Amino acid sequence: MKSKIAIITGHPDPQSYCAALSAAYGKGAGGAGTEVRHIDLSQLDFNPNLAYGYRQRTELEEDLLEAQETIRWADHLVFVYPTWWGSVPAVLKGFIDRVFLPGFAYRYRKDSIWWDKLLQGRSAHLIVTLDTPSIFNRLIYRRAGHRVMKHNVLGFCGVKPVRITEITPVRGSSPEQRERWLSKVQRLGAARA
Numbered sequence: 001m002k003s004k005i006a007i008i009t010g011h012p013d014p015q016s017y018c019a020a021l022s023a024a025y026g027k028g029a030g031g032a033g034t035e036v037r038h039i040d041l042s043q044l045d046f047n048p049n050l051a052y053g054y055r056q057r058t059e060l061e062e063d064l065l066e067a068q069e070t071i072r073w074a075d076h077l078v079f080v081y082p083t084w085w086g087s088v089p090a091v092l093k094g095f096i097d098r099v100f101l102p103g104f105a106y107r108y109r110k111d112s113i114w115w116d117k118l119l120q121g122r123s124a125h126l127i128v129t130l131d132t133p134s135i136f137n138r139l140i141y142r143r144a145g146h147r148v149m150k151h152n153v154l155g156f157c158g159v160k161p162v163r164i165t166e167i168t169p170v171r172g173s174s175p176e177q178r179e180r181w182l183s184k185v186q187r188l189g190a191a192r193a
Contacts, residue, residue, distance in 0.1 A: 003192060004035045006074035008067075010081030010092030014042040017170060017178065021127055022080045024182045028189025037070045041091045048094020054102065064099055071099070076192060077124040077159065079149065082170075083132070087145040096153055105157040117158025124154050124162045125192070127185060131171035 007026050011018035022038065030036045044063040051058050060068070071077065081092050088096075102108065107116045126149055130137055137143055150162040165188065167181050 002033060002035055003029075003076055004037075004074045005029050005076045005078060005189075005192065006037050006039060006070045007078045007080065008039045008041070008092075008095075010041050010079055010089055010095070012042050012089060012091045014040065016042075016082075018080045018082055018129060020182060021129070021167065021185050022078075024186040025078055025080065025127065025189035028186035028191075029193055030189075032190040032193030034189075034193040037073065039067050039070055041095055044095075046095070046098060048091055048098065050094075050097040058098070060098065064095075067095070067099055068104055071119070075122055077122055077154075078127065078189075079124065080127045082129045083137075083145050086141055087148060100153065100157060115156075117156070119154075120158035122159045124159045125188070126150070126162065126164045127188075128164065128166055129170045130166060130168040132169065134166050134168050137166070137168070 005026075007022050009019055009022040013019070019040070019042070022040070026036045026038060044061075044067070046061040046064050047058075079092070081088055087093070099105075103118075105119050107118060109115060126146065128146065132141070146164050150164065154160070154162050165185070167185075170178075173181075
């Protein structure tokens with residue numbers, strides 16, 4: 001059975017290097033016969049603010065309803081985003097707050113501290129750009145942003161395994177290095193098929 005991959009580009013700039021990485025992954029996966037759908041957060045029309053928390057329901061915009069449908073459809077989620085201030089960009093955090101809701105991504109059990117993980121059966125791959133060298137991110141920052149996405153968000157909802165590929169350091173990289181990273185990510189997409 002063919003994989004169904006949803007690629008979520010979590011950069012607010014449609015001309016970003018992350019957008020190029022997403023396209024490369026999609027090209028590799030699609031070229032190998034995998035069904036691919038893209039969710040480009042720079043193109044969605046939604047309020048990233050979960051205005052009332054969970055006290056009052058905030059109706060989902062059409063773009064977010066479509067995003068939820070794409071996530072339901074997929075068996076593999078690929079998130080492509082930069083690390084800013086040790087975490088994900090605000091647009092991706094807002095997307096998670098608004099889309100990964102109770103009843104869609106998880107459900108608390110009545111009179112229990114436990115919950116049901118409603119996105120089980122899916123795996124994920126985080127492709128993350130950083131300006132910080134990988135060793136610095138690992139030893140000093142302890143990969144905080146990676147841990148939040150892998151465990152606190154995706155793991156909480158039942159998505160596993162979650163692989164992480166770092167593209168680093170982007171700042172100061174040469175055009176040749178960026179081309180090599182694009183080729184690497186395209187191969188990752190083809191290998192997933």
